[in-house]
Amino acid sequence: MAAGLKDKVAGEISSLGFKPRLDVVLVGENPASKVYVKMKNIACEKVGIESVKHSLPDTTTQEELLSLVSKLNADPAVDGVLVQLPLPKQIAESAVIKAIDPAKDVDGFHPVNMGLLLSGQPGLTPSTPTGVIAMLDSINFNYNGAKAVVVGRSNIVGKPLAIMLLQRNCTVTVCHSKTKNLPEETRQADLLIAAAGKPKLITADMVKEDAVVIDVGINRTDSGLCGDVDFDAVKEKASAISPVPGGVGPMTVASLMRNTLEAAKERRK
Ligand code: NAD
Numbered sequence: 001m002a003a004g005l006k007d008k009v010a011g012e013i014s015s016l017g018f019k020p021r022l023d024v025v026l027v028g029e030n031p032a033s034k035v036y037v038k039m040k041n042i043a044c045e046k047v048g049i050e051s052v053k054h055s056l057p058d059t060t061t062q063e064e065l066l067s068l069v070s071k072l073n074a075d076p077a078v079d080g081v082l083v084q085l086p087l088p089k090q091i092a093e094s095a096v097i098k099a100i101d102p103a104k105d106v107d108g109f110h111p112v113n114m115g116l117l118l119s120g121q122p123g124l125t126p127s128t129p130t131g132v133i134a135m136l137d138s139i140n141f142n143y144n145g146a147k148a149v150v151v152g153r154s155n156i157v158g159k160p161l162a163i164m165l166l167q168r169n170c171t172v173t174v175c176h177s178k179t180k181n182l183p184e185e186t187r188q189a190d191l192l193i194a195a196a197g198k199p200k201l202i203t204a205d206m207v208k209e210d211a212v213v214i215d216v217g218i219n220r221t222d223s224g225l226c227g228d229v230d231f232d233a234v235k236e237k238a239s240a241i242s243p244v245p246g247g248v249g250p251m252t253v254a255s256l257m258r259n260t261l262e263a264a265k266e267r268r269k
Pocket of ligand 1: 128151152153154155156157158175176177178179182195196197198201216217218219248249250252
């Protein structure tokens with residue numbers, strides 16, 4: 001699915017007459033962030049987006065980062081600006097997100113883009129939830145009146161996904177670390193989204209027969225990468241389920257490519 005999405009983006013780019021440009025800023029040496037940036041870079045190359053990486057040291061101050069962001073905002077050659085999160089603790093992520101030009105905010109985290117999403121208007125939407133919706137669309141999931149349970153309420157996954165599902169007429173419940181009886185909530189779900197960052201949090205007894213289960217979690221354990229869902233047991237109950245790795249991750253990268261193309265088209269028209 002992700003390859004198909006990227007092929008479509010590549011096809012559109014080849015007929016554009018220009019190459020969109022995505023600038024990715026990496027601060028520090030977080031190993032997971034380095035992997036994500038590399039994957040984004042490979043995807044850019046594949047679809048025909050020019051990708052420029054800015055690597056800054058761990059000791060970068062907020063002012064230094066904000067100054068780079070404002071330089072990229074002002075550069076007419078730059079279509080998308082992505083600052084890889086998390087940032088070192090001397091830098092306030094919210095200040096950096098707010099500083100990115102909303103028209104170049106291909107991560108869709110800027111309050112303006114979040115506000116557009118919340119009010120149902122077109123704008124750049126966060127890549128991970130957008131990738132999840134693309135997965136559900138591809139299986140013709142019937143959103144209308146479906147009971148969706150989203151486990152996790154972060155600004156980058158849980159909250160925007162809950163809004164997207166609500167706009168598609170799901171009845172949405174958002175669960176989080178203070179939810180009183182998680183299994184009672186998840187067992188009601190026709191569509192269960194796990195985005196908590198807790199290895200195998202969702203066990204088979206927490207899943208309704210024939211539910212659609214999407215696992216957003218990426219957890220590094222001693223036995224390798226795993227999601228938030230106990231895949232082997234839950235796949236016996238679910239009517240459709242996404243694996244980790246190889247599920248939402250590649251769809252997120254593909255959605256980022258789509259966002260960069262859309263940002264480039266919108267800004268240059
Ligand atoms: P986060 O830490 O910001 O948020 C986690 C959320 O889960 C919080 O709202 C918290 O209240 C909730 N939570 C934690 N423990 C819980 C529990 N026991 N029961 C119910 N809710 C609980 O994380 P995030 O940035 O939203 O990411 C979530 C997971 O998704 C992580 O594993 C992350 O690595 C992964 N992720 C994957 C992709 C991708 O491309 N596949 C993208 C972003 C995040």
